[in-house]
């Protein structure tokens with residue numbers, strides 16, 4: 197959980213954050229299979245956060261939503277856009293329309309015809325949203341916005357584009373977010389999203405290998421991994437092979453991107469997610485991909501409150517990437 201505050205003049209301040217691991221298998225394939233465990237984790241994390249606000253923004257995984265762009269004449273009214281969006285939703289989903297949650301946003305003039313607007317229609321099963329809102333509510337939290345992790349990633353990207361050559365213009369940038377079980381790949385070209393995909397790969401593989409190798413319960417293996425408290429053989433025999441596996445996975449993921457789009461290379465790789473915190477990962481990825489590789493820190497332009505240890509934040513920043521994009525929703529112009 198991350199709380200951002202208005203820093204004045206369009207800037208932000210990192211007010212506070214707290215990170216705690218979810219119990220194993222409480223969320224599987226984006227579904228809350230142990231909602232009580234999730235609610236407990238939310239409550240504990242919120243307590244650690246030590247804030248007064250109970251209003252939250254949360255995300256659905258991209259795999260839980262279907263998005264489609266439609267083109268409508270510029271003069272279409274809100275009400276007519278909604279009707280069109282419902283018609284579209286009926287074609288997209290295979291379940292009854294009363295089980296559908298739907299939202300749409302006018303993106304702006306169509307590149308082909310300035311008399312038309314591009315409208316993004318996003319649909320999801322209602323129960324995917326409701327299970328999350330209910331878990332938050334059980335933890336005493338109010339959900340003010342439900343977003344999609346991909347959109348949050350793109351919003352957080354706005355905070356780091358300035359670090360890239362020409363502020364990311366004309367560049368092909370892959371954001372690779374490596375979590376516990378999933379690696380999310382988002383690619384932008386000229387600062388516009390062109391590709392996104394999820395791959396079943398993440399840091400849990402390393403945790404399991406540590407548990408097996410050093411005969412530790414999973415929780416202890418997880419803790420030792422994060423704190424770097426492991427025997428000398430860990431680095432050459434466990435960590436190194438994992439880093440190589442990560443770089444192969446990224447190479448494969450980008451191969452998918454190349455084969456399904458006209459793009460043939462990426463200029464920049466931004467590493468995000470909890471696994472970006474593994475020392476040496478950026479170098480291994482650079483060595484394999486030969487593309488400039490940086491750890492994604494969405495807070496480098498932001499002020500930091502005195503509740504937050506700046507050095508710890510710098511190392512946790514890549515794992516707060518999606519959270520940052522969600523917190524930024526609060527500052528959207530209405």
Ligand SMILES: Nc1ncnc2c1ncn2[C@@H]1O[C@H](COP(=O)(O)OP(=O)(O)OP(=O)(O)O)[C@@H](O)[C@H]1O
Nearest residue numbers: 374375376377378398399400422469470471473474
């Ligand atoms: N300092 C660290 N060193 C090594 N691994 C770390 C570190 N911090 C977090 N991790 C690992 O990162 C993973 C969690 O990353 P993250 O918080 O991005 O996951 P998530 O978004 O909850 O998971 P997913 O995206 O798979 O649903 C875990 O496997 C954890 O062990």
Ligand SMILES: [Mg+2]
Nearest residue numbers: 373375376469
């Ligand atoms: Mg994640």
